[in-house]
Amino acid sequence: MIDIKLEPLGKTIRVEHNTALQDVLFDYGIEFPCGGDGTCGKCKVRIIDGDLPINDIQRRCFSQEELSKGWRLACQCFVKESLTLELAQWEMSILSDDYILKSSGRAGYGVAVDLGTTTLAAQMVDLRSGNVVGVRTALNPQAQYGADIMSRIQYALADKGAQRLQRLIRVQLLSMIQELIADMAPANLQIDKIVIVGNTAMHHLFCGVDITPLSAVPFEPENDGEFSRASEEIDWQLPGKPTVLFLPCLGGFVGSDVLAGIVATGLHENAEMTALVDLGTNGEVVVGNRDRILCASTAAGPAFEGAKISMGMRAATGAISRIKLENRQMINHVIGGGSPQGICGSGLVDAVACSLDLGLIDKTGKITHPDPVIKIGDMIKITQQDIRELQLAKGAIAAGFDILIRRLGILKKDIGKVFIAGAFGNYINVGNAVKIGLLDFDHQRIIQTGNTALRGAKMALYGSSDYRFIIEKCAHVPLAGDEQFMEAFVDNMPF
Numbered sequence: 001m002i003d004i005k006l007e008p009l010g011k012t013i014r015v016e017h018n019t020a021l022q023d024v025l026f027d028y029g030i031e032f033p034c035g036g037d038g039t040c041g042k043c044k045v046r047i048i049d050g051d052l053p054i055n056d057i058q059r060r061c062f063s064q065e066e067l068s069k070g071w072r073l074a075c076q077c078f079v080k081e082s083l084t085l086e087l088a089q090w091e092m093s094i095l096s097d098d099y100i101l102k103s104s105g106r107a108g109y110g111v112a113v114d115l116g117t118t119t120l121a122a123q124m125v126d127l128r129s130g131n132v133v134g135v136r137t138a139l140n141p142q143a144q145y146g147a148d149i150m151s152r153i154q155y156a157l158a159d160k161g162a163q164r165l166q167r168l169i170r171v172q173l174l175s176m177i178q179e180l181i182a183d184m185a186p187a188n189l190q191i192d193k194i195v196i197v198g199n200t201a202m203h204h205l206f207c208g209v210d211i212t213p214l215s216a217v218p219f220e221p222e223n224d225g226e227f228s229r230a231s232e233e234i235d236w237q238l239p240g241k242p243t244v245l246f247l248p249c250l251g252g253f254v255g256s257d258v259l260a261g262i263v264a265t266g267l268h269e270n271a272e273m274t275a276l277v278d279l280g281t282n283g284e285v286v287v288g289n290r291d292r293i294l295c296a297s298t299a300a301g302p303a304f305e306g307a308k309i310s311m312g313m314r315a316a317t318g319a320i321s322r323i324k325l326e327n328r329q330m331i332n333h334v335i336g337g338g339s340p341q342g343i344c345g346s347g348l349v350d351a352v353a354c355s356l357d358l359g360l361i362d363k364t365g366k367i368t369h370p371d372p373v374i375k376i377g378d379m380i381k382i383t384q385q386d387i388r389e390l391q392l393a394k395g396a397i398a399a400g401f402d403i404l405i406r407r408l409g410i411l412k413k414d415i416g417k418v419f420i421a422g423a424f425g426n427y428i429n430v431g432n433a434v435k436i437g438l439l440d441f442d443h444q445r446i447i448q449t450g451n452t453a454l455r456g457a458k459m460a461l462y463g464s465s466d467y468r469f470i471i472e473k474c475a476h477v478p479l480a481g482d483e484q485f486m487e488a489f490v491d492n493m494p495f
Contacts, residue, residue, distance in 0.1 A: 005084040007048060021045070021052075021074040026144035028087055031314070035146030035155055036075040042313070043074040050083035094119045094137035094423070097454040099264075101130035101462070108192035108240070109133070109184075110461035111177055114257065114454040115198035115206060116140060116280065117149055118314065119423070120172065121454050124180040125461055127192060132458075134183050136176040141168045142205070149201045149253065149282050150299070156211050165205045174236050181239065190240030194231070195460045197247050197453050199255035199282055200224055207246055214253070218478050224249035247460060247467055251476025253297035258284045259467050260456025265419045265449060268293065268470045272416040273408070276452075277397065277439075279304055280422040285400040286474075287408060287415065293474040294404045298396035303389040304345035304424045310383050313342035315427060320380060322429065323350035330354050332377055340380050346427045348390055351376055353432035356495055363494045365391050391493050394438040398492035401440070403482055418445050421452040436495050 002019075005012045006028055015024055022036050025045070034040040038057035047070035054067055055076055062071050107128055114121045117140060124134035142165045145155040156162040173196075181189060196206065200221055204211045207227040214221060227246035231238045247256035258278055267274045269290055276286040283298045303309060313319050318341030322333040332347070334340045343351065351374065355361040360374055365387050367374060373381040405412060418441050420428070430446050433439045439446060460467060479485045 002079050003082050004079065005049075005082075007084060007086050009087065015079055017080065019079050021077045021079065022144055025074050025087070026139075026141060030074050030087060031147070032075050032144045033147035033151075033308075034075075035151040036144075038073055038076050040308075041073065045072055045074045045077075046070045046086040047072060048084040048086055050081055052077040052083070053080070094121055094139075096121050096123065096135050096137060097451040097458070098132070099455045099458070100132065101125065101458055108190055110192050110458075111180065111194045111242075112454055112457035112461055113173060113176075113194065113196040114451060114457060115169065115173070115196055115202045116257070116453075117152070117199060117202060117282065118143055118147065118280070120176065121451065122173070122176045122180060123454060123458065124184070125458055127461065134180040136179055138172060138176060141172050148299075149199065150215075152205075153201055153211055153215050156205060157215060162205060162208075162211060166208055169202075169206055170234060170236075177236075177238065191231075191238050191242040192240060193461055194242050194244045195247065195457045196245065197256040197260040197457045197460075199257055199284075200249045200253050201255075203227070203246055203249055203255055217480050219252050219480060220478065221249065221252070224251065224255075245460070247457070248471060250295050250471065250474050252478055253282055254284050254286075254295045254476055256467075257453035257456075258286060258295060259470060260454075260460065261419075261421050261449075261452035262286060262293070262456070262470050262474075263459055263466050264452040264455040265421075267419070268466065268473065270416075273410055273414050275401070275415050275418045275441075276421060277401075277418065277425065278421045278453075279397070279425040279428070283393070283397050283400070285397065285404060287401070287404040288474070291473070292408065293470065294407055294477055295474055296400045296404060296477045296479050298400045298479060303348070303393035308389050309343065309348060309386045311342045311380050312348070312386070313344055315344040315346065315423065318342065319344040320347040320351075320376060321427060323347055323354055323376065325354050325357060328358060330376055332380075340377065343376065343380055343382065345424050346429065347376075348382065348386065349432050349436060349438065350429055351382055352387060352390055352495070353429075353435045356435065361387060361495070365493070365495060390436075391495075394436060395489050395492040398437055398440055399485055399488035400479060402488040402492070403479060403485055404477060406484070407477060412441060415441065416445065417447055419447050419449045419452070421449050423451075426450050437492060440492075 001014050052072050110125045120138045122136045123132045146152040226248040249255045278284045286295045317336035319335050320332045320340045320343040
């Protein structure tokens, strides 16, 4: 066994000889957006004492001076001797939900879980009162094998990758539920039901469904239906032996988190046309009313989550999350205060919107001055490629809206409300999202609704049949096979 001391945490972990750092550092704030390929450069650590071998990937990432100072990519390193490492420990705020359900009048407790690609949120609900009596949040441990859905799927397709990802998430969620139960204290506490929602990839990886169909066009799952098991069947020993229910998906990459969002916003009950967009690691768009609903998904998330941005990071301590103009100067807000370490998705949207106002970027997205970067303060910069990544993401979301609206035979002005769900959608400056063309709707119609996935999961604890009605009314539109999508995508690229 080998000791690794982590600074400035002051913690020491003990690992076996030849352990991959990627397998042990995720829990301590080190991120692996590319899944360990060494292409994103986001898992940097510095050796204070000891040694880690250098390979060609690290030589391409670091200068000789940086290597001599001890900088390494954690995803490329295996432990051969005792080490002291310097880590950048980031704290991240995970979006929960404070919506209180109506009293059911029946005894017992239920647990609602939002199983996100990046984050996890679980709430225990007193079914008699409708009150939330406990909350737990965490990062999804699968993220150490890829930040976005497709890199996660590629890892799952490797030898025993799917089994490993399933084991990681089941162990993590069980631990969170056990902590919720322990906080309640009563020895006779009984859990009646556990409802889980998530996108289609998370559904498959938790439920043990073959994920191969999601790895290639047309990205249509063979089995995205409801998963219902007694807790003991998945080796969850819990009081009351609750049913574990993973709600069904809507098609393609549109999962039960969006289904829950429809329930939470009441989109399926409205006579008026309504839209729902979930801006997370994956981007989903829904448009419809009580008579007809269409949904689609777009691969927009990496830019919004900061995964493919040169100085990008999640909305964690050290990230620039907001930028405004004062006297034609960009003034930024850093989560947790102090010096910025990077920029998250909401900050990137603000940066581009401000740059448009200052004339630093034209409507095509091209930087207009000789300097190939735009400086945000003294330490952070965005590149031409960063701007292109945001254009790709916002173009895909906007094109998704256009396709669904055309298929419904309506106009944008016919949509009365546009609900924005998800963590990114909760923190984004709506005015700037409209300015760059991410949301091409009147500002007054856009409503930030928070974690509707978790809210809808809580509502499903009461046995609501709404989600079955929604599935009957909802049709999934695979954008990859739509002849008009590429034209709409190109039309929506400019700012």
